[in-house]
Amino acid sequence: MAVDVRELSPEDLRDQTLGWLAEQLPVGWMEAVDADDEDAFDVARAGLEYSEWCVRFGEAGYATPTWPSEYGAGLSLLPGQAKHVNDVLSHYKVPRPFNIIGIGMGGPTVMAWGTEEMKHRLLKPLACNQEIWCQLFSEPVAGSDVAGLATKAVRDGDEWIVNGQKVWTTLAHISKWGMLLCRTDPAVPKHAGLSYFVVDMDQPEVDVRPLVQITGDAEFNEVFFNDAHVRDDWMLGREGDGWKVAITTLMNERVSLSGAGSIGGDAVGGSPVARLLDRHRGTKDPLVRQQLAQAYIESRLIKVNNQRAADKRKSGGEAGPEGSITKLQQAEFNRRLQNLAIDLEGVNGIAWDGPGLADQVRASRQLRPGTGESSIVQGFLRAQANTIEGGTSEIMRNILGERVLGLPKEPDASRELAWKDVPRSA
Ligand SMILES: Cc1cc2nc3c(=O)[nH]c(=O)nc-3n(C[C@H](O)[C@H](O)[C@H](O)COP(=O)(O)OP(=O)(O)OC[C@H]3O[C@@H](n4cnc5c(N)ncnc54)[C@H](O)[C@@H]3O)c2cc1C
Incomplete structure (x- = not known):
């Protein structure tokens, strides 16, 4: 009798994922991660062809574990179960498809509103990074x-x-x-x-x-x-x-941008900034220690809020305005964190040798496809965009005021007018 995947325990899910990775990743990859051997990891990584990997990863359902398997690229897992799979994938630094807008927003919108023809035609190549x-x-x-x-x-x-x-x-x-x-x-x-x-x-x-x-x-x-x-x-x-x-797209966008898809990770773990914070952890300077502790506390709060949003979806709810809480928190936190990183690193944080920044970033992406590796200065310059993309922090606060706290709606003189009669510049 076929096993219902929804009956699988966390241990089963971890074992199944580990077994698949052991068969599919280049030889030495998992051992290098377990031994924390960066040189061996670089060797193993050189044996992985990114586009071809994304197809295997997508077809096996790991790019979109909660999507229905009937469309060819999902595992039909519940969000709470997907967390156990994602924990293993994150631990082993498994490259993910960069089709994040498709996976985070396009796929969920097609599943909610599309015809069966669209679902069968669109979802699998999307999950396999073949159609961006x-x-x-x-x-x-x-x-x-x-x-x-x-x-x-x-x-x-x-x-x-x-x-x-x-x-x-x-x-x-x-x-x-x-x-x-x-x-x-x-x-x-x-x-x-x-x-x-x-x-x-x-x-x-x-x-x-x-x-x-x-x-x-x-x-x-x-x-x-x-x-x-x-x-x-x-x-x-x-x-x-x-x-x-x-609205379906936008609600899913906020969840994707707030990092709810990666609740297994720690916001202060796994990034170049985290390594920087690690370097300063032993400092005797009380102000720096306080700032590091504050960063840690905020990252835990974001994680807990993401968990709350995931639990809501686990119990059958759809992405709702609570995504705006973590989107706002994550964007503002990241900006403070990147500022802190630059402050701690001093001149090293804003200077670089050799090629221009864009070339360096491109080179690091080619070396480490899908790992999102980038420099501290790049993170610092990019952080402002987090407070704008997917709705600005001001708009998130409006949504929270109106849809979560139940405050009166912001006045909008154009709301009831025919669009063609709304005054606008040419
Ligand atoms: C990196 C990045 C990627 C993006 N990717 C996409 C994408 O793929 N697809 C896409 O469609 N869009 C994308 N965007 C666009 C993004 O959604 C918009 O930039 C954002 O919604 C803000 O719109 P705007 O730039 O027109 O600013 P405006 O709406 O003109 O806002 C200007 C300023 O006024 C404030 N403001 C505006 N209205 C209010 C209000 N009612 N109350 C209080 N303050 C207000 C804003 O907060 C902001 O500070 C992206 C943006 C960035 C930065």
Whole structure:
């Protein structure tokens, strides 16, 4: 009789994961981690081809352990069970797919709103890192107030024609699919006139232009739609339901960005900053000791809050506004932590030799695919973005005030007006 995976104990899950890793990872990998032998680990890592690894990892269900196995890339585990699997994967420094927008947001949105055809076509290549996803919500004048967006889609037989501009679109330059929020009815209030599509980015009418950040990286892009095409039956939800579908994406985004998917890890463990903090742990300076203790306490609080969100999902609940608590905590904490790292490291924290920062970061990613390794200065420069991406800290506080504490809604004079009648700059 087949075993119901939901009956598996934590020990069974750990053993099953260990067994799979022992068969699949290059020889010497697990032994090197257990022996804390960095040189041996580098040798083992050189034997792993990242793209091919992501396919095996995804097909076995480890990239998306809570997804239903019927779509070809999940283990059908409960979130609480997935934690035991993730603990083993994190311990053995197993490379993960970088398709984080797809795994964290695209997949859950397709599972909640998509047709069976879409689930069968889209989920497996997404989990296997073969088809990268991006989120096409923000526009030059619609970021925090994303429901005010202007990119329009007009029906044309069994497809829609899209025109407009998106911005800050992470990974768009390598994406196959985009989660596209469009205005399909300008004559009704802003939230009611939106529809949500999965768009094929691989068409000449979609023009993607990378934007370079202060770190030297170009993670995000401007995206122009010039009479682009999208299939009518690849609309998620019904026409005019776009805002409801977008909320599913946004709630999952907050959970992904707050690190709830990695509750097994410790926010002060496993990063270059953690190693830095380790270096200063023996300090006699009482102020530094106090700052380190404070960082540790905050990281534990984030972990506990993430656990609370995971427990809610474990008992059948969907990602809700509690994701905004950890998103806010994580973003603000990371900024303080990176500042502390720079303060402790002094001039070493802001200077580097040899190639430019962007080259160094690129080189470190190639050497350590999927491990998210980066320099202290890169972390410092990138930390500000955490307080903006996925909704700014101010917007998180508004959500918490309104949806968790039940305070009155923020006044919005444009909320009930037909979108086309809302005053806006050209
Ligand atoms: C690294 C990074 C990656 C991103 N990736 C994506 C992506 O992949 N896809 C995507 O669609 N978008 C993406 N974004 C865009 C992001 O969602 C927006 O930048 C964010 O929602 C803020 O919008 P905005 O930049 O237009 O700022 P604005 O909305 O113009 O805000 C400007 C300032 O005003 C404050 N403010 C605005 N409204 C209020 C209010 N009601 N109450 C209090 N304060 C307010 C904000 O907090 C902010 O400080 C990304 C952003 C970053 C930084």
